[in-house]
Amino acid sequence: MATFTLNINGKTQEVDVDPSTPILWVLRDNLKLVGTKYGCGIAQCGACTIHLNGTATRSCMLPISSVGNQEITTIEGLSENGDHPVQKAWLEVDVPQCGYCQAGQIMTASALLEQNPNPTDEEIEMVMNGNICRCGTYVRIRKAVKMASKS
Amino acid sequence: MTLVKTKIGRRAFIRNTGLAGGGLVLGFNWLASCKMTPEQVNSMPKEWFELNGFLKIGDNGLVTIMSPNPEIGQNVKTAMPMIVAEELDVAWKDVIVEQAPLNTDIFTRQLAGGSQSIRQGWEGLRMAGATARQMLKEAAAQAWEVPVGEITTSEGVLTHNASGKSAGYGEIASAAAGIEVPEEVELKEQKEFKIIGTDRMNVDGTKIVTGKPLYGLDIQREGMLIAMIVHPPAFGMKLKDMDAESVKSMPGIKDVFPIVVYPEDAEKQWSDGGAIAELAVVVGNSTWECMQAKKALQVQWEEDSKPESTAYHDEALTELLNTAPKEAARKDGDVEAAFKTAAKIVESTYSAPFLAHNTMEPMNFFAHVTSEKAELLGPIQTPEFLEMTLVSVLGMPKEQIDIHMTRMGGGFGRRLYGTFAVEAAVISQKMGAPIKLVYTREDDMTQGTYRPSYKVRYKAGLDENGNLIAWHVRGAGTNDDLIFENRFPAGAVDNYLAEKHSLQTNVTTGAWRAPRSNFIAGAEQAFMDEVAEAAGKDPIEFRLELFDRAISNPVGNPEQNDYDPERYAGVLKLVKEKSNWTNGTSGKSRGVSAYYCHNSYVAQVLDLTMNGDAPNVDKVWCAVDCGIVINPLSAKNQIEGGIVDGIGHATYSAMSFKDGVPEQSNFDSYRLIRNMEAPKEIETFFVDNGIDPTGLGEPSLPPISGALANAMYKATGRRFYKQPFISDKPPLVG
Ligand code: FES
């Protein structure tokens, strides 16, 4: 066990965990920030996507010891009132079915638009390809990313 | 308005009037109560009045509607309350939806399965709204001393035109709660609907996109421990021994032990299918610590039954296809004689592998079992059956067991089998502490309860004019006999023979989104395409001819046929028109398919271009007849999801076994369809016929693999008989 100081959603948080603990479980178990989801634990499904210094990152294979004071943003911190353009587009298109993958989808999409505000259809598909949706909402995901990119 | 007796679900209304009479009803469930904004808190009523088990009305006019059935992503949590709200005649913006807990005194069939929630809930939900509305009218009539027949309602307001009196539901709710349940109520006509048939956003949408706790895996409780299990590494193995001591001292670990989940005398329900009787358990403070201990734990296993491999399943199923069963499932005319006279014979065999459900949220459940009470909370499609099993396994009466359902990160049939919830309960009982059982993805994917593997052989005979004169289908599946003998084309062919076999295996299987239909529809519709081609006919015209036959001169007893040929032909004609079938899209290859299952009719046309070996699906047109559509916005989402899911599994996914050991255990070895592989566009069209609604969670999935195979044939000149059509390893991402 060791103490780590993290910068999460603009707040400083201290946790005492094993240095190998992935950020996903620190968020979920220690900090009770359960918006970030567990889907595979091996960086294949994207359910656990967070922003690390603004870049979409899989938190399930990111040990706390490697994070230092880099800025972490989770779905809970994406916007104050749930009104990030990507969140708004997701609601308007009514993307979710079960909804479980959607926090990860939104974190991937919002990082994409941050870096590339006007992605082409191909760029959207390519970037969103890392996030699995078992319910098959891919067509709506693309539409919502497109809508958010225009706003 | 139509006058209807309030018999359906009357239990729910009667029982509750006893409790009502203006009492304060408190208590939002834990998920709904998390962090309301100040505006939300201010707009909450001071008192709630329960009019029946489905709804309560606040003194300010807000209405809480209980959604009785489990929500697995099929969106009943929005659709079911919409039906209640419609008949109650309130504005949708004034409705708050809560997930009802299991309550067999009030609700019937609290189950998510078979696409039946809307179909079977329809009348009861309408009654719930309509009786409450009637009680409000009665109460207003008494208060205003006017005849009840002169009172009208609209969007939560009662009005008596002659006297000019009016009041919101909130003002009358207290008095209405004391009114006797009416013997008869008026139901709206379809043309009077203001909510049903309109687009309404998912009631949990905001919580989903902001990451609020909604799912079983998100549950946190004071003093809660995490539990994980180790199950046998192969089918046919059972627990022999384990070295618990060496991992007990690992950081954060509370206890490590073997546990008998199902004692030999346990009374099991069908929902305990796939149960593993004894498991190794690790309990600790955190998920990560439990995962480490689980990895380090040494467990010895022993053989229980002979381990099986995929090669064996394949051979055994083929052998069954080569064997005539003792009895036919259905026999009309004489296929053998007809084949002798046929001008052309077409024969093909189709197959598909085992599939895992792979809900994105792995299996999990919270349980807190004490000597007085068992509290269970989590993702379960069959809470009522879970309760029955718990009565036996925990040795506790039903009254002491409380089951609450969370929103589920997918179901697809997997959470019909609540063995994981039973595991959570017995672990909590042993620990004497609240625990949350968590499966890793690997636990989840290798546990079993798979979609069975299947093989089917078709043989069809055509006369010299290209008329279908004989149809023989023989199917086999692992623990499942695959064939629906009374479905199309039964009833449309003079000589028809359906035969089926089931191969007993120790790899556990269960219902997987649209059981059996998920494979047989695509196989049948791909074969139908081969037969139409041999007949020299357009594939849609060929099918329509058969439906004409089933309409005008059905073979056998038409009651026996499990479909309505007119509605079936209806969706085909609609998709033909919408897709501009006759002219097609230039440069694209197209295929068609149609199927009826779970009481709904679906026809699809699919356009694709090949990208090497892989299909690039440009567009899918989908015509659907599910009667009245409750919420078109999410109904289309279900259709789209089923299409993507069906294309994905037929093209990419498979579970295989070597000596009982699953060869896939996570998404690096099990391939699921991804964004780039999904159709570019899906357009859905509903038949508007005013028939009572049927479900949509399953029906769009089964036919699509047929449309896909038929279009791939057009593009490549090759028929695709074996799923998955592409058997590459998944691409690594991330
Ligand atoms: S849980 Fe991290 S990518 Fe799947």
Ligand code: FES
């Ligand atoms: S909405 Fe269910 S997994 Fe994406």
